[in-house]
Amino acid sequence: MRALTVHPGVPGSARLEEIAEPDAAAGSALVEVLAVGVCGTDREIVEGQYGAAPPGEERLVLGHESLGRVLEAPPGEGLAAGDLVVGIVRRPDPVPCACCAAGEWDMCRNGRYTERGIKALHGFCAERVRVEPGFLVKLPPELDRIGVLVEPASVVAKAWEQIERIGRRAAWFPRSVLVTGAGPIGLLAALLGVQRGLSVHVLDRVTRGPKPQLVRDLGAAYHTGEVSVACPGVDIILECTGVGQLVFDAMRSTAPGGIVCLTGISSGKRLLEANFAALNRGLVLENDVVFGTVNANRRHYEAAVRALAQADPAWLERLITRRAPLDRWREALDRGPEDVKAVIELSPPSPAPPRSPPPHAR
Template identity: 65%
Template sequence: MRALTVVPQRQGSLRDDTLPDPAPAPGELLVRGLALGVCGTDKEIARGEYGWAPPGRDRLVLGHESLGEVITPSGGFAQGDLVVGVVRRPDPQPCGACAAGEFDMCRNGRYTERGIKEIDGYGSELWTVEPDYAVRLDPGLRRVGMLLEPTTVVAKAWEQIQRVGERAWFEPRRVLVTGAGPIGLLAALLGVQRGLDVHVLDRVTGGPKPGLAESLGATYHHDPVEKVLPALEPDIVVEATGVGSLVFEAMAGTAAYGIVCLTGVSPTGRTLTVDAGGINRELVLENDVVLGSVNANLRHYHAAADALARADRGWLERLVTRRVPLEKAAEAFEAGEDDVKVVITLSGD
C-alpha cells in the first residue's frame, strides 16, 4: 500500500511511501483510507519540529484527521461503515485520568497518539483500528468526515466551558471566536448549534472565511480586537489563534463572570509586555476563568459526530477549500492564500 511517511524531527523527510499492507490483529477493523485532513501539527512534524516514530523504527506514518471505510468488520461495525479512528491511546500503566477514560487529560504524559507519538497514523490507503477506538459516522458525511477530529477539539472545549460555567448560574448569550481557521469556524458552528449569538474575529477581509462565518448566522469582524471586545463584552471567548497579544486582550475583555477558553497553541520565543497586575485584578474581581483545552476522548468524538450530522453538508464542504491526491501530498503542506481546511485524498472516490 501507499502511505505518507516522515522521519520525525528530520526536516525534508516527508514522502509518498510504499509499505506492506497491514494485517489486522484479532478483533481489529481493516479500513480503506478515504481522506486525511492536514493541520498545523502535521506541518510541524513535516518540518522536523515534533513527533516520535514507533519504537524500533525510523519512519512514522503521518496523519491523525482520518476518514475511512470498513473492509473487514468486527466489534459491531459492518462492512462499508464510514469510520474515523481516535487519535490518542492511554498509557500502558494508566494515570487516574486515563484509567477513567479521560485520556485527553493524561497526567503523566505516557500516552501515545496515532500519526504523532509512537503509533502509525491514518495517512495510508489501508489502516487498522481497534473497535473501541473507532467512531461510526453518518453515511452522508463521506465527503467531509475527516472534519470529525478537529470538531472533537471544539466539542471538548464547549463541554469544558459548560462545566466551568455551571459552577454557578450560567446563561451565556454572546460568544466571540477569535480566528476563522478550521478550529475557529467549527467552534462557531457548535456555538450556533447551542443557540448563542456568535461573533467571529479574523484579520482577513477576503477569501472564504467571512462568507463561511456569515453562512452560519454568525457575525464576522475584522477590526482590531481592542475595538471589537468592548463593543461586544462577550460572555465567552473561544481563542483559536494562539496569538499571544490577542490571548491577553481576551482575558481582559469579557463580560463579568466571563470564560476564556484557549484552543490555539502559541509559539515560543516572543516576549510580550503585559499588565499582569491589571489582568489579575480583572480575573479576581469579575470571577473570570481562563482555561486551556486540547485533544479529546471518546465522549467528545461522539458529540462531534452528532454535531456534524446536524450541520449543513454544503457548509461543511465549503470548509474544505482544497483537496490534493496522495501523490501530490507535499502540496497540502504549503499554505495557500485562501486555505481553510486542506485534505489529502487517499482513494479514487
C-alpha cells in the same frame, strides 16, 4: 501499499513510499482510508519540529484527521464492512493514570499517552490501516464528503463541554461568544456556538477569501482589528490562534464571570509586554475563568458527529478548500493564503447526489 511517511526531527524528510500491509496486532478492524485532513501539527512534523516514530522505527506514517471505510471487523463490535468511520487519535498510557483508566485519555496526567500520526503510533495516511474497534467512531452515510472534519470538530466539542461545565458553577445565562481565528477550529467552534443559540462573533485578520462569508452564512458576525474594539464584554471567548497578544486581550475582554477557553498553542518565539498585575486583579474581582484544552476522547468524537450531522452539509464542504490526491500530497501541505482546510484523498468516495440541508440546520 502506499503511505506518507516522515523521519521525525528531520526537516524535509516526508515522502510517499511503499510499506507493508498493516499488522493485525495493531487492531482487529481493517479500514480503507478515504481521506486525511492536514493541520498545523502535520506541517510542524514535516518541518522537523515535532513528532515521534513508533519504538524501534525511524519513520512515522503521518495523518491524524481521518475518514475511512471498514473492510473487515470482528463480530459483536457494532461495525460492519462498508461502514464509514473516523479513527480516534490518542491512546491511553500503559500505566495508566487515573484519567486514562477512566477513558479520559485526553486529560492524561503523566504524558505517557501515544497518538496516531503524531507520537509513537503510525497515523492514518496509508491506503489501509488496522485499528482497535473501540477507537473507531461510526459515521452516518451523509457525512461521506466531510467526515474528515470530525477530528477537529471533536476538539471544539470538548471545549464547549468544558465551557458549559464551568458555567454551571453559578447562575449563568450566556448570550454571546467570540471566536478568535477563522481557521477550521475557529469556524467549527463558531458552528457549535450557533447551534447553541448564542450570538456568535468571529475575529480574524483576513478581509478577503472564503472566511468572512463562511462566518456570515452561519448567521454570525465577522470582525477584524482588536478584540476590545470588535467585541468587548462577551460571555465566552474561544481563542483558536495561539497568538500571544490575542490571548492576553481575550483574558481582559469578557463580561464579569466570563470564560476564556484557549485552544491555540503559542510558538513561544515572540515576547509580549503585558501588565499582568492588572490582569490578575480583573480575573479575581470578576470571577473570570481561563483554561486550556487539547485533544478529545470518544464522547467528544460522538458529539462532533452529531453536530456535523445537524449542520448544512454544503457549508461544511466549503471548509475544505483544497483536495489533493495522495500522489500530489505536497499540494495539501503547502498552505495557500485563502485555504481553510486541506485534505489528502487516498480513495475518495463516489460523488453523492445533491442533498437538501436538514430542516434544523442553519
